[in-house]
Amino acid sequence: MEFTFSLAEIDLAAKKLLEAGLKQTVLFHAGMGAGKTTLIKALARQLGVNDITSSPTFSLVNEYETEDGKTVYHFDLYRLNTEEEAYDMGMDEYFYSGNMCFIEWPEKTPNLIPLDHSSVTIKILPDGRRHLILK
Numbered sequence: 287m288e289f290t291f292s293l294a295e296i297d298l299a300a301k302k303l304l305e306a307g308l309k310q311t312v313l314f315h316a317g318m319g320a321g322k323t324t325l326i327k328a329l330a331r332q333l334g335v336n337d338i339t340s341s342p343t344f345s346l347v348n349e350y351e352t353e354d355g356k357t358v359y360h361f362d363l364y365r366l367n368t369e370e371e372a373y374d375m376g377m378d379e380y381f382y383s384g385n386m387c388f389i390e391w392p393e394k395t396p397n398l399i400p401l402d403h404s405s406v407t408i409k410i411l412p413d414g415r416r417h418l419i420l421k
Contacts, residue, residue, distance in 0.1 A: 287420040300328035306420055309404040311381055313392040316408035321416055326360055326388045357385040363394040372398055
């Protein structure tokens with residue numbers, strides 16, 4: 287699935303992704319500033335998260351609860367130095383917890399990522415819109 291959207295249409299983009307049937311683990315591939323965190327915030331809203339969401343850049347993972355009591359994990363692995371750091375903190379247990387996991391910078395932990403996952407790639411277009419590819 288592919289589509290293009292503006293940042294003003296971020297909630298619609300999140301809705302489209304969820305309707306497409308995301309796997310439990312979703313990897314986000316994009317450069318710095320492309321809108322990974324913004325899209326994950328929109329996905330969390332669409333899933334019923336009412337808490338304030340933010341980037342877990344320094345904590346590595348944020349945990350949110352949906353209105354119906356489900357857990358959503360949001361990972362930002364940018365600051366990881368080694369895959370071993372992720373393993374030591376039990377990150378693989380989050381990935382196989384049965385809860386939704388949104389992962390920014392997944393290339394930092396290639397051996398911990400579940401084989402069954404969705405992959406979202408975001409590219410910034412010259413006009414500022416984003417082109418999204420879901421695999």
